[in-house]
Amino acid sequence: MEYAVQLKQITKRFPGVIANDCVDLSVKKGEIHALLGENGAGKSTLMSILFGLYQADAGEIWINEKKVQIKNPGDANRLGIGMVHQHFMLIHNFTVLENIILGVETVSKGFLKMDAARERVQALSKQYGLNVDIEAYVEDISVGMQQRVEILKMLYKDNDILIFDEPTAVLTPQEIQDLMKILKKLAAEGKSIILITHKLNEIKEAADRCSVLRRGRYIGTVDVAEASREELSEMMVGHKIELHLEKNEAHPAGCALEVKDLVVKSRFSNKNLLDHVSFQAREGEITCIAGIEGNGQSELAYAIAGLLPVSGGQIILDGEDVTDKSVRYRNLKGLAHIPEDRQRYGLVLPFNLGENMVLKQYFMPDFQKHGFLRHSEIQKYTEQKIEEFDIRAGRGTQTTAGSMSGGNQQKAIIAREIGLDRKVLIAVQPTRGIDVGAAEYIHKQLLAQRDAGKAVLLISLELDEVMDISDRILVMYEGEIVGDLQPEKITVQELGLYMAGSKRGNTR
């Protein structure tokens, strides 16, 4: 069997961590090879080494059975390696065609020769069924099409080894289906594909083989057809985990949070980021706001928390109109908030864990006296939370928040917000970028909060999460709520249609 890529005993150290520890990876020609691992397992580092963004401290790279040196992305390109990054590298006010030829322009006497390029791009687009409008400006096309433009870029450069870094994170279910088809077609045409992901469904659907990394180490490679989801997840996490949550029935009670006709205007255009949004979140229920990234969910959370000024409408928290109240007032009135961006909003990274744990309570009599912080009380409280929520922190309460792993940072925030014991808990993307084990734990915590009679407002982009733990799904599309659905009565495909804006229901 011929191998397109062989990485042998790759080791890469960063200050304080070994990102890759003697990792092997062999990708056959024409296969789709999944690279599975939790966040921080070293997948991205390994691929960055293959793509020439980093240099390995030790180990060898073999491409097409030849030992090579890859010092920069240019070298990788010459060897036929292309990569689609999680965040696309496109120029928004260029057309698709201009983006594709960027860097490899066909030129004659200093003038661009677009015609030959156009023909070739069109032929490639047709050959692989990419269906891209090559004259459109990138800013006008959908995220799914932007991704296909990235694929075209690689094909145009005659890349044979294609790396996809978490390609489905930004796509709707329908777009994911399309992408999977495209991947299979590419593989059938002889391209070798490396698919970085932590989503088991996608691996089962598209990949031929799967290599697993855990904490920088190579765990093994399996044939996807012969491995179950449970086996794969166990390899990834290192212990057995429940993929489906046990969930008992919800017992919704009174309304804890009501949003009426909420409007948030964009600062840059006439578009409303939130367009007359109205809903209620009830106690003892997980209300989920689903939608594709950038349809107003983030703004909704910030508006409710008081971090974004609203242009119209009302926010009623526990029976009181708090639309014009301060953040502090809302927090004390009954709002806990797990923010979307844990490093920008959720934590003061240079602070230690203890200082972060009391970020919303340091001014309460429990933690201060006459303006002086009661450090010993803060420490005691934090130790209790570390224990209760199993937060792993090297130096206990004194650990700098910035030095903790993403999962533990998130656990710390969740511990803090749940510890506030407020009526309403807003959780925005609580499991984003977090490994399966920690995600499972966080889901259990959210359910426990629901069962304790809290109103949980979950804002999520992850379909599995939405379907698994919510009691009620509100779909947002372009700043509006376009669907009010019951998770038991709807399929993922149907939900996807709502999210893509091609279907809308009665929302009142």
Next chain:
Amino acid sequence: MKIRGFFEKESTLSVLGSVCAVISGLLISFIILLFSDSSNALAGFGSILLGGFNGGLKGIGNVIFQAIPIIMTGLAVALAFRTGVFNIGTAGQFIMGAFTAVFIGVKWTFLPAGIHWIAALLGGFIAGAVWAFVPAVLHAHFQVNAVVSAIMMNYVGMYTANYLITNTVYNAAKNQSKAVAATAVAPKAGMNVLFPGSSLNAGIIVVILVVIILQVLISKTVFGYEIKACGMNRQASLYAGISAKKRLVQSFMFSGGLAGLGGALAYLAGDGKCISVVDVLAGDGFTGIAVALLGLNSPVGALLAGLLISYLEVGGFYTQVYKYPVEIIDITIAVIVYFGAFAVLVKGMIRKLLQRKGGKE
């Protein structure tokens, strides 16, 4: 293993960075001495290193005395840095504090002896805080870059002080402010016994008190917690419900007040020290930036850095004996600050070294 643990600590690395900066600065000043006049270079360098000790206790007392204003402006810059603001307006705050203190010192002779000096100091503090109010509000509420507005306030402060001096407490013969009343001059508080013959006075006690207050304020109080949160992560502080704008204005004004207090301490020292009416920004204000950088923005660090810079300045003064221009020491201090910015690089290098060793073990 213990030693490695010590070196891997963030604080140790930071201090090492500062020490490396000082050594590099001194080395480069030696090289400059060599270039300008190699025959006296060793002797000149010796006087930079040891000149501060010339005259024994008197010399040391004078080093400390000269350090007082720059420690204060250093503390001002360091405090503002903690809230994430660069207070480059210390020169203006310093001179306004100095004028106000001198004005009270000259005019408010109705105050009794013990109170007069303290009232003048307080006046200096308030004037500095008021001078910082403008850039603080512009920065917090209207997103005006504090660096730009603070620099402009420096010039406004300089000319305002000159104008006010010439119209209120002017000594036309010497083109400077009048000497303050004896009751407003800093008491010696035993410093003349400890350091006989030096100009040192109770000002240093005020400085040490301020250092202690700031240290406690930053590490122990709710206010310190809030300003640190604002400085380290503005978004998170808003999320926590802290009124970041209010805290920014308050801490910026506090910072300005410290610079103003520095000005007051500098010109209530007696010994004929008066404000000259010249169109030059107060150098002590800018030296404060160097002091804060070298002192890693900590109050105790600023105290030590201020003493060090003052020590070098005194030593540099004596290089004139060997016909070197006194500016040589300004270059040295500039290089030290410059290398202070390289401290991060030094930290990284030490870390890498430790790692390589760690890998072999």
